[in-house]
Amino acid sequence: MKENLDISLCDTLSLSKTRSQNVDALFELMQRHGQSFYDEAVTQLEHALQAAHLARESQASMEQITAALLHDIGHFLMDEHDEQNDFLVEDWHHETIGARQLEPFFGKAVTEPILLHVPAKRYLCTIDAEYFNGLSKASQQSFKLQGGLMTDDEVAEFESNPFHNTAVLLRRWDDGAKVKGLEVPALSAYRQDVESCLECD
Template structure:
């Protein structure tokens, strides 16, 4: 795996800070480094906020909403902040980078769906033949880079993960969160969810 992290969440979420200060620092990071484009329609930050809003609209749990907001945090942490589309030409395994950096601070109900949201795309493309056609061009482009269709063993392993249902939900929210110009609540609106899920 190629990992080129520029920012450590250990610094951002330092235990020397109060919980609110840690959330402030996380939101500052997302605001500053969320301006690169996820695809032609929305920035990384807009995509994160739209995903979280879809989770909230689905009466999701605090953990699921937090996972939705932070599901692409790996993109924010890596060298993808120049408003270019170059990251779509190579799989940097942002789901692994993000989930691993979040693990010291959030429980598995947050981090595991984040880790699984890319495999969830591969899973849905495998078990729902029409699913691929509904993906954005950016998601279709990254699909092959991320492994393509799952084997039978990969499908079985994915379905045996206790968080696979949440990962599929997250994937569907992810897919719907690419609407240009959509007006959604900002980061501050998710302070309660983040604070409730911070474990350390």
Template sequence: MKEHVDPTLANELAEGSPEKKINALFTYMEARGQSHYDEVVTQLEHALQCANLAQLANGDAIQITAALLHDIGHFLMDEHAENADFHTQDFLHEEVGAAYIAPFFIEAVTEPVKLHVPAKRYICTTDSTYYNTLSEASKHSFQLQGGLMSDRERTEFESNPYYQNAVHLRKWDDLAKVKNLETPRLETYRDAVAHCLK
């Protein structure tokens, strides 16, 4: 699936002023975010709900931007297209997304993006009640992504300086699936995103 990553956004982010970079990012998210994340919300609705949860939790610009962009890999690979077998295979959207935006965004944003999938495994490993709060789709992907962490994996995860931000992001991610929820629009986050550009 990685060979199907869309290069368009990177080409636009590589050029222009910070304002033009953000314009390109938001235009891309609006266009590619209309496919469905699950049966309840679109990709864009999920991203906006996640960013809003970060904001409501008094997250800083870095946390809000990571929340907004955490699933950019899904946008880039269009995993939810009809020909994408995303229900039976893990396409590592978190790694694809983090690597894609790494040339343009600071590490404090890209690392939680990369870690938000392992963070689900970490939380389920350290909190035995968390698994039962997940949606059926999230439970299914949890198994595809490796299930509970080993002691070695847990230690490795905790060694990352951004692991706590990734845990916060994961919890917002799991809550950001509410049908017909009114949220602030992308433009609300322009200043936060600008703060996180390299």
């Protein structure tokens, strides 16, 4: 697995002494690294904010809202583009890198849905033949790189995870968070949720 980390989020947060400082460091990183495009419509930061907004509009818990906001933090940490600024045709497992970087600071209610949001796409494509057709072009292209349809054993393993339902919800918010020009609340609107979910002192 490639881990071409532009910066170690874990190291950055470890230098912070308070929960508020941790959120400051996390949000500063997202502002700085979130300006590259997620797909043809929105930037990484716009995508994160739209996903968190959809979670909040769905009356989600603070852990689910935080997971929605941070679900693609792995993309923020890696340069996955080539010299033409196109995505490389390789899966760098952003969901795993993101979850692992966040694990020292957040509980499983946040990190497990992040880890599972890519398998959740594979799961939904497997159990619902029409789901694939509703994906964005970028998600359709990454689907095969990420493993394609699940086997029966993979479906059973996914469904056995206690956070699989949240992962499916997160996947739905992820899919809907690609609207060009949509006005949603800024990062600061999620400070209390994220700070409350931090488990470090």
